[in-house]
Amino acid sequence: MKGQLVIEAKNLTKRFGKQLVFKDVNFKINDGEFISLVGPNGSGKTTLVKIIMGMEKKTDGELLMDKSQTVGYVPQFRNVDLDYPLDIESFVRLNLKFTMNPKKRAENNVIIKQILEKTRLTHLRKRPLGLASGGEKQKAYLAQALLNDPQILILDESTASLDVEVKMQLMDLVQELNQKYNLTVIFITHDYDLTKKYTHRALFFENNTIKPISVDEISEAMFE
C-alpha cells in the first residue's frame, strides 16, 4: 500500500574484508517512492543494492524487507556487444518462467506484448539488441526487469552515457510507471538535473555513511 514501509536499514554495516564501505546506516524506503541514491564512485551504492537483492551479504546490522514485495533490478553493467545474437523481444523473454502449458504460453505472449508496449519497444522488437542504441538497450533491460511485475524497481546508473533527450525519455517512462502503477523506484545516478526533476527524496552516500535527504537539500556539490 502506498506510503507503507517496504525497506528499512537498521545500523547496517558492510565491509569487504578490512575495507569499510558503510557503517551503522539507518534509512527507510516507502511504497510508491521515487528515491535516488547519490554519492561519489566507490561509495557503496551498487553494494547496497546488491545487499537488498540478496546478491551480497551484509556484515552487520539489519535490513528489513516487506516479503510481499518483489524487486526488478537493472544492473549497472551488462555484456551486450555488437555481435549479440538475440533481438529485443527474445532478450526480454529470457526472464519468462518456463512452461509447457499452452494456456500459460498464451498468457506469456500477452505479458510480453504488454511490456513491450509499456516500454515503447513494440516497433523495435525484432531489432538485434547488439545493434540497438544506448537508450533502446536501457529500455530493453527495463522491460526484462519488469516482466514478472515487481513492486520495486532498482535502476543502477541506467541513464549514464545517454544523450540528454534520451535520458529524459527513459525517465519520463519510469515516472509514468511510478505514478500509474505505484511502482517504488530506487534510482542510482550521478545526474543532478535528473535527481532534482524526477525523484522525491535521496539517500546521500559519503564518508562511509548514508544520509536520507529531501529534494531541497540535494545540491550540485553532491555530484562532484
Add this chain to the structure above:
Amino acid sequence: MFGYEFMREAFIASTFIAITAGLVGVFVVSRNMSFLSHTLSEIGFAGASFGILIGISPLAGMILFTMVSSVAVGSLSSESSRREASISAISSLFIGLGILFLSLSSESSSYATNILFGSIVGISSKEVHQLMILALVVIVIFIVFYKPLAFDSFDHIGARSAGLPTRMLSIAFLVTLALSVSIGAQIVGSLLVFILLTLPGATAKYLVHSVPKLIMVSVGLSLAGVWLGLYLAFVTNWPVTFFISAFEVIAYFLGLTYKNWKLNH
C-alpha cells in the same frame, strides 16, 4: 548406402551426435566457451588413450577425463579471461599425456588415428546404443534446464540479478558439454569435434535472433553437415571429417557474408 549394416549404424549414431552438438553448440557460443570446448576435446583424446591403456573403452575414458576437467573448470574462478590462460597451458599437457598413454598401450597406431580423426567404420551396434543413451541424457538435461540455462547463457548478469542459481547452471552445462565432446568425438574424432560444437552455433548467430530459432538452425546445419559428410565419405572413400568440417566452415563464412551484407542494406 543403407544396404550396409555399418553405414546404417554410422548414420543413426551421427544423427544423434549432430542433434546434441548442434543444441549444445548454441550455448557454447553464447557462453563464449568455444575455446574451452576445443581444450576439452584435447583432454578427451588423453582420456580415450587412457581408456585403451587401462582396458576400459575409449568412450568411458573420454567421459571420465572430460567430466572431471569440466567440473574442475566450473569450480574455478568464473572470470573467463583467467580461465582461458590457465586452460591453454593444461591442454598441451593433456595432448602429451594422450600420446604417452597410447605408446604405453599395446594397441596399434590405427587406433590413435581413429580417436584423433574419427571414423565411420567399426562402430558396433552396442556402441551406437551407448551413444544414443548419452545423447538422450544431454537432451533431457537441456529440456529440464532450458529456460534458466538460456537466461544465464544469453544474459549472465541479468540471470544473476534475477536470482538464478548461475553456479549450478554452469556446472550442469559443463557436464553436458563434456558428454557432447565425448560422444561427438566417436564420429568426427577428438581433433575436430569442436567444429561441430561451435561452428553451427556460430553460423546460426548470423542468421536468426531468437533462442528457439538459433537452436533449430544450429541443429539443422549440424545434421546437414554429418549427413552430407557420411554420404560423400561413402561415395568417395575420403574421410568423413573432411567433408563435415568443409561443410561447416563454408556455411560459417556464407553466414558471415550474409550478416555483413545485411548490415550494409
